[in-house]
Structures are given as C-alpha cells and as structure tokens.
Amino acid sequence: MFERLLQKGFDVETRNHAGAILSVDFPDIAGELETALLALSIPAEELIGSGGGEAPSTQRLRKRLYEERWPKHTFDFRLIVDGRESVSNSHEIDHVRTTPLGKVALEIEWNNKDPFFDRDLENFQRLHAQSAISVGILITRGASLQDDMRSIIKRCIEKHEFVNEADMVQTFGMKDRTKRQRDAVQRLIDLQTPFSEAFAKHFVSDKFGAATTHWQKLKDRIDRGVGNPCPLLLIGLPASIVEV
Known part of the structure; x- marks a missing residue:
C-alpha cells in the first residue's frame, strides 16, 4: 500500500494495524488520498511568499480533499446520567471521510508549532476510543523536505x-x-x-525551525506512544514535490 508515494520519496508509516484496516475496509479512500498527494507540487517561490505559513499548494490539497468528500467535521460528545448532562466535549477535525464502514479522520500540519501534534493525536485517540473513527491520518513536512529546506530557498x-x-x-x-x-x-x-x-x-x-511541525517531531511522539491505540497513518511530504 502507498508504494507510489514511497517511490516518490514520501515518508509513510502506519501504527496499530492502520495499513490492514485501510487495505481491507477503505481501499478506495487510500487510493483517493494517494492520488491527491501524488498530484501535489509546491513551487519554491510559494514557500517564501507564504512567509512560513501554509503554502498555497497545501491549500490546494485541502481544496481537493474537500471536493472529494473529506469535509471539516465537528464531533460532539455528551454524557447524560439520569437526564443530566455531566460531560460535553467537541473535537473539530479538518478532514473526515465518511463511509458505511466507518470514518477516517485526517489532519494536515504543514507549519504549526509542534505541540499541535499532541492535540491531533490525542483527539484521534479519544475519537477512536468512542468508536467515532476507524483510522487517524496525519500529514506533515517530510524528513527530506525539512533537511533540504535551506538549500531549496x-x-x-x-x-x-x-x-x-x-x-x-x-x-x-x-x-x-x-x-x-x-x-x-x-x-x-x-x-x-x-x-x-x-x-x-x-x-x-x-x-521552518526545529520547534515546528515536521516528520521527526511527529515520529518522536509516535515512538512515545502518543495517540495509542488509535490506528494511525503518518505521511511526510518530500523535497521532491518542491519545484525550484
């Protein structure tokens, strides 16, 4: 699964049987996502023009996901005991794909402060514990893109x-x-x-410093078990998608 992404230099890792779940229950969704990512390209000029914020090309990826039925979604939870609401929580996820077999949640962390990874992974963990999602997906800058950023600029x-x-x-x-x-x-x-x-x-x-969201910061958290036991798919955008 995701062989074409790997061939193009994307970082791809799965945790907690996410690969098996996607390949059996959500193969079409996995294919949609792979196709959208393979079409992504970022002119180096946009990296500079965006001032470090989300590049227009990444915004185009979001737009494509929205068009392919990955809308923003807010999950609302309420615990009611004897008619009284004792707990109320909501979790907004940027992209959620809904099928008869379940929901797949996706967040893109292009260039936020790295604690945003904790928020996303903990949200995935809570949503999975409530059977609200089957898989959580995180997309961020890959290792090669982070390492080559200075040379690209x-x-x-x-x-x-x-x-x-x-x-x-x-x-x-x-x-x-x-x-x-x-x-x-x-x-x-x-x-x-x-x-x-x-x-x-x-x-x-x-x-694009060390304290921002990129592959190694995500890996550090995954290796510590943040987000467990939610099935997770992690994708790092490679330097190869940047046009200089």
Whole structure:
C-alpha cells in the first residue's frame, strides 16, 4: 500500500494495524488520498511568499480533499446520567471521510508549532476510543523536505538573482519583514556571506525551525506512544514535490 508515494520519496508509516484496516475496509479512500498527494507540487517561490505559513499548494490539497468528500467535521460528545448532562466535549477535525464502514479522520500540519501534534493525536485517540473513527491520518513536512529546506530557498533566490529583500517582497508577494529579521540577514552579509545563503539560513531557522511541525517531531511522539491505540497513518511530504 502507498508504494507510489514511497517511490516518490514520501515518508509513510502506519501504527496499530492502520495499513490492514485501510487495505481491507477503505481501499478506495487510500487510493483517493494517494492520488491527491501524488498530484501535489509546491513551487519554491510559494514557500517564501507564504512567509512560513501554509503554502498555497497545501491549500490546494485541502481544496481537493474537500471536493472529494473529506469535509471539516465537528464531533460532539455528551454524557447524560439520569437526564443530566455531566460531560460535553467537541473535537473539530479538518478532514473526515465518511463511509458505511466507518470514518477516517485526517489532519494536515504543514507549519504549526509542534505541540499541535499532541492535540491531533490525542483527539484521534479519544475519537477512536468512542468508536467515532476507524483510522487517524496525519500529514506533515517530510524528513527530506525539512533537511533540504535551506538549500531549496537558497537555490530559488539564486535562480531569480535576488540581491536584497526589497525585490523579493515585490516579486513573491512577501509580507514586509521585521527590522529584527532584516538585521539578522544583514549581519551575515557583513561577514561576507552571500545574500542567498544569508537569507535562506535565517528564513528557514525563523519559519521552518526545529520547534515546528515536521516528520521527526511527529515520529518522536509516535515512538512515545502518543495517540495509542488509535490506528494511525503518518505521511511526510518530500523535497521532491518542491519545484525550484
């Protein structure tokens, strides 16, 4: 399962028999998801223009999932004892695919603070415990994309032959950078670091740093058992989907 994703460099892991459940009960859903991910591409310019936020290409992935019947869904739970409601909880999930055999929940964590993984995994755990979902799926930046991010940004700047941030703001539609950010890049330039390298180093550290959502941070939590015993499918977006 998901062989085509693996061939393209995606990180793919399953936990708690998620692979068996998807292949037997939800093969069409697995196929839909694989096809949508294989069609995903992100121009490097969008990584810079988004300022570290969710890239437009990732937004397009969400739009495609919505169109293929993966809508946002809020699960409401109420515990009523002798006519009195003693517990009330709700969990909003960005994408839920509903079939006669059950529901599959999916969250995309492109570039949030890494504690969002705890929230998602704990939500999946609670929903599975109540038989509300059969599988939880998490998509994030893969290991190769995280490792290559600085090189991707640097090559993009060199391709456009930028030598200052002002031109980048205009061309990429970037938000105006703060004085702190500009000064940090300038300090590196003053040390004879080329602009492309100086900007890429600071931009990636500032926007796609170690404390954001990416594959290793997700793996750390899974290895600690966060989310157990919910069946989980984990997918990391690879560097190969970025066009430089």
